[in-house]
Amino acid sequence: MNSQELLKDLIAFPTVSSNPNRALIDYCASLLKDTGADVTIIEDIQENKANLYATIGPTNIPGVLLSGILMLCLLKGKIGLSLPLK
DSSP states (O other): OOHHHHHHHHHTSOOBTTSOOHHHHHHHHHHHHHTTOEEEEEEOTTSSOEEEEEEOSOSSSOOOOOOOOOOBOOOTTOOOOOOTTO
């Protein structure tokens, strides 16, 4: 999978903040695990939204933690939105 295909997959997930994000979390977790990452998924109470932490590389030396936002916040009634790369 090249970068453009990966981005196309990622932005195709319907991650509006009022909707569950587990499909995207599970997709990312699978990709990360395939690279050998240690993945932890943190679920909300309803178990339909989550965040994940991933560690890549040796665990005996300091590393870097990256964090991102996995949702899209839309304005109610906004017209003309489309998915890029579609």
